[in-house]
Amino acid sequence: MSLSRRAFVRSLGVGGAGALSSTWVVGRNHEALAWGPDPLEAARQASTQQDVIRISGNENARGPGKAALDALHNVISGKVGRYGRNVARDDLPKAIARRVGHGLTAENILTSTGSSFILAAGVRAYVSESKPLVNGSPSYGAPNRTARTIGASVREIPVDANLKLDLDGMAEAANGAGLVFLCNPNNPTATTHSLDNVSAFIRRVKSNSPDTAILVDEAYIEYATDTTVETAAAQALEYDDVFIARTFSKAYGMAGLRLGYAAGRPATLAKLNAAWGLGDLNILTATAAIASLNEPDHMVAEREENSRIREFTIDAFREMGYEASDSQTNFLFVNVRQPAAEFRDAAREQGVMVGRDFPPMEQTHARISLGTMEEMERAMEVFRKILET
Numbered sequence: 311m312s313l314s315r316r317a318f319v320r321s322l323g324v325g326g327a328g329a330l331s332s333t334w335v336v337g338r339n340h341e342a343l344a345w346g347p348d349p350l351e352a353a354r355q356a357s358t359q360q361d362v363i364r365i366s367g368n369e370n371a372r373g374p375g376k377a378a379l380d381a382l383h384n385v386i387s388g389k390v391g392r393y394g395r396n397v398a399r400d401d402l403p404k405a406i407a408r409r410v411g412h413g414l415t416a417e418n419i420l421t422s423t424g425s426s427f428i429l430a431a432g433v434r435a436y437v438s439e440s441k442p443l444v445n446g447s448p449s450y451g452a453p454n455r456t457a458r459t460i461g462a463s464v465r466e467i468p469v470d471a472n473l474k475l476d477l478d479g480m481a482e483a484a485n486g487a488g489l490v491f492l493c494n495p496n497n498p499t500a501t502t503h504s505l506d507n508v509s510a511f512i513r514r515v516k517s518n519s520p521d522t523a524i525l526v527d528e529a530y531i532e533y534a535t536d537t538t539v540e541t542a543a544a545q546a547l548e549y550d551d552v553f554i555a556r557t558f559s560k561a562y563g564m565a566g567l568r569l570g571y572a573a574g575r576p577a578t579l580a581k582l583n584a585a586w587g588l589g590d591l592n593i594l595t596a597t598a599a600i601a602s603l604n605e606p607d608h609m610v611a612e613r614e615e616n617s618r619i620r621e622f623t624i625d626a627f628r629e630m631g632y633e634a635s636d637s638q639t640n641f642l643f644v645n646v647r648q649p650a651a652e653f654r655d656a657a658r659e660q661g662v663m664v665g666r667d668f669p670p671m672e673q674t675h676a677r678i679s680l681g682t683m684e685e686m687e688r689a690m691e692v693f694r695k696i697l698e699t
C-alpha cells in the first residue's frame with residue numbers, strides 16, 4: 311500500500327483486514343471487478359498473500375493526489391452529513407469544463423458514477439436491432455456486451471499490424487450503424503491516433519452516415535505523452551450525436567470513488583441521460599474530483615511517473631527480446647509468444663496478477679498494467695523467470 315493510500319485509509323478510521331477491503335474498493339475499477347481472472351479468488355489472494363502485485367486491472371497504484379486526499383478528509387470530518395447536491399450538480403461540471411477547455415461549459419458536461427454508465431447509455435441511446443455497434447477488435451468490450459444484451463449486432467474491425475484501430479475499416483463499417491465506439495487510447499492495445507486522424511474520421515463518418523453517433527472514449531488520454539494525441543472535445547461540440555467519455559478512475563486515481571462524464575452538445579447529452587440511469591454522485595467523490603482538477607501539477611507529476619515506469623518496463627521486456635505495442639497508457643500489451651492464460655497462471659503462482667484474455671489476440675498477447683516502480687521491478691523478475699525458461 312502506498313504511503314498516501316495508507317494515510318487515506320487511516321483517515322477513514324479503518325485498519326487491519328478493514329484496510330485491505332477499503333483499498334480494494336477505493337482503488338479498484340469496474341473492469342477489475344467485472345473481468346478480473348477471478349475477482350473472488352483475487353480478493354482472497356490479496357487478503358492472504360501480503361505482497362501480491364495486482365497489475366491486472368489498469369488501476370492507479372498511487373491513488374489520488376494530496377489535494378484530493380485532503381479534501382476527502384475535510385469532507386469526512388465536516389460536511390459528510392450534507393447531501394452536497396450543489397457540489398455535484400453545479401460546481402463539478404463547471405470545474406470539469408474549465409479544466410478540459412476547448413470552449414466547453416457546464417452544460418456540455420454530463421457526470422455519472424463511473425464512465426461505464428456513459429458507455430452503456432451511449433449504446434442504449436443509439437444502437438438497436440437494426441442499428442449495429444461498430445468497435446475495434448480487440449478494444450474495450452463493455453459496449454459490445456451492452457449491444458448484445460439489447461439484441462443488437464456488433465461489427466468488430468481488427469486492429470492493424472501496429473495494433474492501432476483501423477480507422478478506414480471502422481469508417482466503412484459505420485455506414486448505417488447506430489454508434490461507433492472509438493477507444494483512444496485503445497484498451498487493451500495501448501495505442502493511439504492523433505487528433506488530426508480522429509477529427510478526419512469523425513468528419514468522414516458524419517458526411518457518409520450522418521445519423522451514426524460517435525463515442526470517443528478517452529479514459530487513458532491523460533497518460534498520452536505523444537503531443538499529437540489530444541481530446542476530441544472540440545469535435546464533440548461541432549456535431550450532434552458525437553461525444554467523448556472521460557473518467558477519474560485512471561490518471562486521477564479515483565476508481566473506487568466512481569466518477570466519469572460525457573462531454574458533448576446539450577441535445578446529445580439529453581439523449582444519453584434519457585437512455586440509461588447514470589447514478590448519483592456523493593459529496594466525497596465530487597469534492598475530491600474538484601480538488602484534483604484544481605491541482606494540475608499533480609497530473610503532470612503523475613504522467614511523468616507513469617512514463618518513467620512505462621519506459622522501464624518496455625525496456626526490460628525488450629532486453630529479453632519481447633516487444634510491447636507503442637503504449638500511451640498506464641498498461642502494456644506485450645507479445646509474450648505464448649497463450650495469455652499460460653503466462654497469467656505462471657505469474658499468478660508467483661504472486662503477480664496480470665490481465666485477462668483479450669480475444670482475438672489471447673494466444674500471443676498479455677495485457678500488463680503498470681504498478682509502482684517497485685512493483686514493476688519485482689514483477690519483471692517474475693516475468694524474466696517465466697519467459698526465459
Ligand SMILES: Cc1ncc(COP(=O)(O)O)c(C=O)c1O
Nearest residue numbers: 341424425426450529557559570
Ligand atoms: C477504455 C475504458 N473505458 C471505460 C472504462 C470504465 O471506467 P470507469 O467506469 O471506472 O470510469 C474503462 C475501465 O477500465 C476503460 O478501460
